[in-house]
Amino acid sequence: MVALSDEEVQHVARLARVALSTSERDQLRGQLSDILAYAEQVGEVAAEDVPPTSHPYPLVNVDRADDPRPSLDREAVLSQAPRAEQQRFRVPRILGEAPDGEEA
Amino acid sequence: MASSDPTRLDAASLLAAYADGRQTAEAATRAHLARIDATDGALGAFLRVTGEDALAHAVDIDRRREEGRPLGPLAGVPLALKDILATRGTPTTCGSRMLEGWTPPYDATVVERLRAADAIVLGKTNMDEFAMGSSTENSAFGPTRNPWGLDLVPGGSSGGSAAAVGAFQATLGIGTDTGGSIRQPAAFCGIVGMKPTYGLVSRYGLVAFGSSLDQVGPLARTVGDAARLYEAIAGHDPRDATSIHEAPPTVADRLDRGVAGLRVGVVRSFLDGDGVDAGVRARCAEAIERFEALGAEVVDVALPHADRALPAYYLIAPSEASSNLSRFDGVRYGLRVDGPTAEEMMARTRAEGFGPEVKRRIMIGTYALSAGYYDAYYLQAQKVRTLVQRDLATAYADCDVLVSPATPSTAFGIGDKVDDPLAMYLNDVFAVPSNLAGTPALSLPVGHDADGLPVGLQIMAPHLGEPVLFQAAAALEADMGFEAAPAAVDAAVAAS
Numbered sequence: 001m002v003a004l005s006d007e008e009v010q011h012v013a014r015l016a017r018v019a020l021s022t023s024e025r026d027q028l029r030g031q032l033s034d035i036l037a038y039a040e041q042v043g044e045v046a047a048e049d050v051p052p053t054s055h056p057y058p059l060v061n062v063d064r065a066d067d068p069r070p071s072l073d074r075e076a077v078l079s080q081a082p083r084a085e086q087q088r089f090r091v092p093r094i095l096g097e098a099p100d101g102e103e104a
Numbered sequence: 105m106a107s108s109d110p111t112r113l114d115a116a117s118l119l120a121a122y123a124d125g126r127q128t129a130e131a132a133t134r135a136h137l138a139r140i141d142a143t144d145g146a147l148g149a150f151l152r153v154t155g156e157d158a159l160a161h162a163v164d165i166d167r168r169r170e171e172g173r174p175l176g177p178l179a180g181v182p183l184a185l186k187d188i189l190a191t192r193g194t195p196t197t198c199g200s201r202m203l204e205g206w207t208p209p210y211d212a213t214v215v216e217r218l219r220a221a222d223a224i225v226l227g228k229t230n231m232d233e234f235a236m237g238s239s240t241e242n243s244a245f246g247p248t249r250n251p252w253g254l255d256l257v258p259g260g261s262s263g264g265s266a267a268a269v270g271a272f273q274a275t276l277g278i279g280t281d282t283g284g285s286i287r288q289p290a291a292f293c294g295i296v297g298m299k300p301t302y303g304l305v306s307r308y309g310l311v312a313f314g315s316s317l318d319q320v321g322p323l324a325r326t327v328g329d330a331a332r333l334y335e336a337i338a339g340h341d342p343r344d345a346t347s348i349h350e351a352p353p354t355v356a357d358r359l360d361r362g363v364a365g366l367r368v369g370v371v372r373s374f375l376d377g378d379g380v381d382a383g384v385r386a387r388c389a390e391a392i393e394r395f396e397a398l399g400a401e402v403v404d405v406a407l408p409h410a411d412r413a414l415p416a417y418y419l420i421a422p423s424e425a426s427s428n429l430s431r432f433d434g435v436r437y438g439l440r441v442d443g444p445t446a447e448e449m450m451a452r453t454r455a456e457g458f459g460p461e462v463k464r465r466i467m468i469g470t471y472a473l474s475a476g477y478y479d480a481y482y483l484q485a486q487k488v489r490t491l492v493q494r495d496l497a498t499a500y501a502d503c504d505v506l507v508s509p510a511t512p513s514t515a516f517g518i519g520d521k522v523d524d525p526l527a528m529y530l531n532d533v534f535a536v537p538s539n540l541a542g543t544p545a546l547s548l549p550v551g552h553d554a555d556g557l558p559v560g561l562q563i564m565a566p567h568l569g570e571p572v573l574f575q576a577a578a579a580l581e582a583d584m585g586f587e588a589a590p591a592a593v594d595a596a597v598a599a600s
Contacts (some may be wrong), residue, residue, distance in 0.1 A: 008471075012467050012471045012474065013467065014451075015470050015474060016426060016454075016467060017430075017433065017450045017451045017454055018454045018455055018458065018463055018466060019454070019455035020455065020463075024460075024463070028463070028464065032464070032467055034525075034526055035418065035464075035525060035526060035529075036468070038415055038418070038529075039418050039419050039468075039472075039481065040480075040481075041411075041412055042412055042481070042484045042487075043480055043481075045491065047484065047491065050487045050491060051490055052483055052489070052490065053490040054316060055316045055346075055542075056303075056316060056493075056541060056543075057567075062345045064342065072209050072210060073209065077209055077436075080206055080208075080438075081436055081437060082435070082437075082439070083440065089435050089436055091435055091446050092442070092443060092444065092446045092449050093446070094446045
């Protein structure tokens with residue numbers, strides 16, 4: 001039986017990059033515990049010698065000829081970005097000194 | 105309603121009416137747009153109606169027909185498109201605030217194929233956010249209502265397209281099915297919904313939910329119409345690495361073949377299951393008797409691991425979703441909520457952009473894939489997937505098709521299950537084996553329960569078994585008939 005702690009919920013939320021409010025964490029703790037308890041039934045099937053299936057059909061790599069082809073128009077793509085500058089996506093500072101709200 | 109009303113015609117009749125000049129694409133398109141205008145305030149099937157584009161396309165088709173120029177196989181047939189497929193120049197939201205205002209710079213392959221077939225795209229339809237849900241209540245833009253009862257859900261996640269087709273707003277609809285999201289709303293709205301074999305329809309331009317499960321498929325009021333639409337969208341696409349290379353099986357020549365000699369396997373544990381409503385069980389049992397009367401051989405089959413398919417699905421689909429939805433991070437498209445660091449910006453963007461069900465599934469998937477839990481959850485679910493595939497392969501060694509109820513119940517009330525995720529997930533219990541195995545399946549209306557709500561029978565077939573799938577469905581439809589004529593939406597409109 002799964003019973004997630006608040007710390008576990010916070011940890012998973014951090015991994016998933018979702019900021020959760022206290023009330024959201026509370027609600028999710030109960031719901032995720034219930035859902036995972038249900039999902040645990042998969043472990044009740046003895047399957048040591050059964051190979052896992054990740055895909056409906058056996059897949060092989062599909063290669064195409066290495067020919068240059070046009071891609072999407074850069075301006076059209078960047079026009080959909082929340083921030084763009086100098087033909088690039090603009091994001092907040094990733095590396096460096098104290099975060100100060102300035103975009104790098 | 106006179107049969108000359110183009111909104112009441114199926115695609116086959118509409119195409120015949122165009123061919124002999126009794127009807128024009130422009131007039132039919134105007135009639136459907138007027139129907140949407142009159143009814144969608146009550147129904148909420150469409151997120152965006154693209155009326156001008158639709159009319160321009162219809163006028164062009166009529167002109168080409170007059171000039172004797174080539175036309176596609178669906179020329180002038182009005183269609184409702186789920187808002188999960190990218191449409192160049194028309195916003196695509198996936199029912200989410202996260203993508204509100206995103207205007208794709210390209211068309212999905214399915215959209216290209218629909219345009220090449222000269223189907224008239226009337227607009228983009230409502231859906232559970234990122235296709236996660238069974239009621240279309242998880243849309244950020246409000247629920248869609250069921251044309252058979254406006255206080256009922258239309259099912260989901262393709263609830264907008266199913267409601268639009270069921271309410272005669274559109275002749276055809278496009279949905280997507282990751283774990284029943286075409287078949288369940290088709291059952292709830294009294295129409296035909298079909299999930300093709302995985303890989304027959306391109307996923308290029310389909311916003312990904314569970315990439316090893318997602319398939320695009322048709323919604324229609326007749327089996328023949330669903331077959332036409334399936335044939336128009338299926339085909340190899342070099343832009344989708346999981347696309348099947350062989351030519352897709354054609355089905356049109358199988359629709360009048362009957363079922364004499366076919367072996368129909370009844371999934372007994374599904375039909376007799378505890379959670380199945382009496383009305384659903386009774387109508388499905390009657391349909392199975394009709395198969396026998398039509399000359400099919402009906403046998404019981406066991407799928408020993410089928411009761412583990414749903415728990416496996418609810419680990420595999422969220423795991424794939426947690427990975428796929430990592431692309432919504434406020435950088436390249438859609439919403440951004442500012443933050444002092446990149447990580448903080450992403451966490452705030454995703455907190456505000458995603459609704460509760462999407463967050464739930466991302467959390468389940470992230471947990472199931474995280475260190476220490478991978479073997480117990482994800483890996484074990486993948487092994488169950490193998491066992492479910494083996495169960496189905498064994499059954500198909502002996503049967504041409506399998507049948508079961510499409511859903512445990514008929515349409516339920518809006519709000520009834522929103523606070524109980526597990527109860528909502530149980531809607532998919534009969535649908536998910538076909539998704540886990542990548543095999544085709546279809547829901548066909550076979551009557552009504554005691555409340556007058558439609559009941560869907562699920563027919564399933566093996567890998568690339570579309571011909572026998574449509575053959576069995578068409579035979580049953582021809583024998584039983586079903587009137588897709590929900591009065592509720594018209595009564596509501598008349599009252600308003």
